[in-house]
Amino acid sequence: MTALRNLALVLLVVSAMLGVFFFPPPAGAVEPSEMLKNPVLEARARKISSGLRCLVCQNESIDESNAELARDIRILVRTRLTAGDTNRQVVDYIVSRYGDFVLLKPPFKGITYVLWFGPGILLAGGLLGGVMFARRIKNKASRPPPLTLDEQARLKVIMDEGVDE
Amino acid sequence: MKARLKFIIPLGIFLVLAVAFGIGLTMNPKDIPSVLINQKLPPLDLPPLKGRDKRLTTAAIIGRISLVNVFGSWCFACLIEHPFLMRIKSRGEVPIYGVDWLEKNRDDGPKWLKEKGDPYAIVGDDPNSKAAIALGVSGVPETFIIDHKGVIRYKQIGPMNEKIWNKTIWPIIEELRQRQKEDDGK
Numbered sequence: 001m002t003a004l005r006n007l008a009l010v011l012l013v014v015s016a017m018l019g020v021f022f023f024p025p026p027a028g029a030v031e032p033s034e035m036l037k038n039p040v041l042e043a044r045a046r047k048i049s050s051g052l053r054c055l056v057c058q059n060e061s062i063d064e065s066n067a068e069l070a071r072d073i074r075i076l077v078r079t080r081l082t083a084g085d086t087n088r089q090v091v092d093y094i095v096s097r098y099g100d101f102v103l104l105k106p107p108f109k110g111i112t113y114v115l116w117f118g119p120g121i122l123l124a125g126g127l128l129g130g131v132m133f134a135r136r137i138k139n140k141a142s143r144p145p146p147l148t149l150d151e152q153a154r155l156k157v158i159m160d161e162g163v164d165e
Numbered sequence: 166m167k168a169r170l171k172f173i174i175p176l177g178i179f180l181v182l183a184v185a186f187g188i189g190l191t192m193n194p195k196d197i198p199s200v201l202i203n204q205k206l207p208p209l210d211l212p213p214l215k216g217r218d219k220r221l222t223t224a225a226i227i228g229r230i231s232l233v234n235v236f237g238s239w240c241f242a243c244l245i246e247h248p249f250l251m252r253i254k255s256r257g258e259v260p261i262y263g264v265d266w267l268e269k270n271r272d273d274g275p276k277w278l279k280e281k282g283d284p285y286a287i288v289g290d291d292p293n294s295k296a297a298i299a300l301g302v303s304g305v306p307e308t309f310i311i312d313h314k315g316v317i318r319y320k321q322i323g324p325m326n327e328k329i330w331n332k333t334i335w336p337i338i339e340e341l342r343q344r345q346k347e348d349d350g351k
Contacts, residue, residue, distance in 0.1 A: 055303030058194060068267050069303065072294035097301040099200040 199320040207299040211289025221289025227315035235264040238277035246324030250284035263288035
């Protein structure tokens with residue numbers, strides 16, 4: 001049984017390692033023809049693109065996605081940067097078309113407070129509950145309830161008997 | 166009483182989360198609510214399809230209640246929707262403007278429309294997603310209801326059919342018509 005489990009473990013580790021070697025991290029989907037000659041602008045474009053969600057693949061950024069819409073948005077980002085837009089202006093334009101959903105990192109504002117603070121509040125609540133629980137257990141263990149009258153009487157009998165023996 | 170409360174609180178939290186996740190997980194992630202509702206139609210200026218001569222511009226669309234339908238000859242759902250668009254056209258109630266999106270070949274769109282029928286008043290060619298991005302399109306087909314002042318009033322994601330039309334699209338159009346009448350009366 002343990003041999004079988006060890007074998008499974010070894011297989012798991014080996015396959016994980018193979019995965020690392022055989023599947024290199026995906027290179028960006030940006031094609032050479034899309035890239036801007038100006039390296040500063042290109043770097044800004046890459047930075048913006050990696051924060052924009054591909055609307056077709058949804059969990060990829062447009063920088064990683066091969067979808068045609070992602071390509072066209074990448075090109076739009078570059079066109080706007082070349083025309084002199086700031087990073088903020090470019091992102092704001094895309095958001096004005098697709099909404100906050102297009103941002104991979106949700107913005108910090110009223111309706112997203114739950115998103116940003118929720119996990120922290122849950123964690124704090126859990127910790128508080130845990131600490132209270134641990135304390136109660138400790139108190140119970142260190143201070144047993146006082147003896148009832150019956151128990152005191154029995155204790156007395158036992159003690160007296162002990163002296164007799 | 167206090168002991169019972171302690172059991173109810175976690176149960177309550179669980180139920181709230183279960184309902185929230187239940188709603189979240191059964192929603193279609195492709196249905197992205199449009200931020201363009203109640204906004205002016207963005208400036209569009211698309212070249213005509215190959216072999217035609219009318220450009221699809223915002224100026225051409227504004228003035229009457231209309232539909233703007235984004236499609237592509239490569240899109241299977243558009244093929245399903247197509248006969249219904251032909252029916253809308255034959256009823257003659259609202260004009261449909263077409264945005265032919267992401268055709269690889271300039272002949273594909275015209276050929277598709279020639280074979281299957283052309284439900285559109287004007288079709289613009291949008292190979293580089295210029296109009297699609299301006300309209301916040303993420304997939305096809307998508308259909309926008311534009312009022313007589315050129316304001317986007319609704320976005321239908323996915324193919325229309327008789328049921329969706331009767332339940333959602335037509336009531337909106339009727340309401341917009343009512344508003345248009347009131348505006349004309351002033």
